[in-house]
Amino acid sequence: MEFAGALRQAVQASGLTLERIRHRLGQRGLPVSVATLSYWQRGRSRPRSRAVVAALEEILGVPGGSLTGLLETTEHGAHPVRHGGGSARSGAGRLDRGRAAGDLWPDPERYARVVGQLDRSGDHRLERLSTHDVYRLDAGRRPRKLSVRSVLRAAGDDVDRVVCVHPAGDGRPEAELTGLRYCRPGRVRAEEGLLAFELVFDRVLAAGDTAVVEYELDLGECPGAGPADEYTRRFARPVRDYLAVVQFHEEMFPARCYGFTGQTAQAPRERLGELWIGTSGSAHMVAGDVRFGILGLEWEWD
Incomplete structure (x- = not known):
């Protein structure tokens, strides 16, 4: 049956x-x-x-x-993680463990304190159909900008916003929310390297309706900061289709790049394999039917 x-x-x-x-x-x-x-x-x-x-x-x-x-x-039939080289890994299909969202962050109490100031009443009535990230580095090998596009579908009536959470700061100026499309900002909260905000849809959704949101995080300039060596996305709720692109500066490519998964912020990571860095200076990873957990890319500089 x-x-x-x-x-x-x-x-x-x-x-x-x-x-x-x-x-x-x-x-x-x-x-x-x-x-x-x-x-x-x-x-x-x-x-x-x-x-x-x-x-x-x-x-x-x-x-x-x-x-x-x-x-x-x-x-068992879920689409596996695929990366730039085209080979598959099974890590993303094992991410759902029914844990709390705070387990995905180094400081769960700070996470709870920040997101507790936002309206998450409709979050459980939103299906995440796709999330696409583009993470850009500058010539100094430092993070410069994150661009995000998400497609969502309402599983209930009267849903008007989604809450997004990102790491921000970490020795750099606080990230600035910019480049919003198909939505407008609601409440924004930041605390010690954590940025959380509401994106209000351009209409109230009924069950079955879809919404697209696009935004950018300007990560600021910090000449004294060290080089970045990873990009991480945390999934507190399932996402059917995920794409992460890391765009390196044309003058500064890493020696190697890998995909990885993790169950929580404290759990050991599992490498998914080496990712190809193309002539465009980018590496990417694709995952289908992502459940609870962490996905990301990490790289090594010469």
């Missing part, structure tokens, strides 16, 4: 409403909207978190593994 049919039968047998199921998941710290639960029952989408599905098994009173086991085909 497919997951959608098994979930639908379990819900019917339990006698619980979707609202009641949503409430019980929320009590466990697992926010899922009624619209999302409905989508799962009808096969319009599938859960990305095994932790949520395991909780559903308990709430619905079905045997452990009866629902999570039906996700295996999706997880």
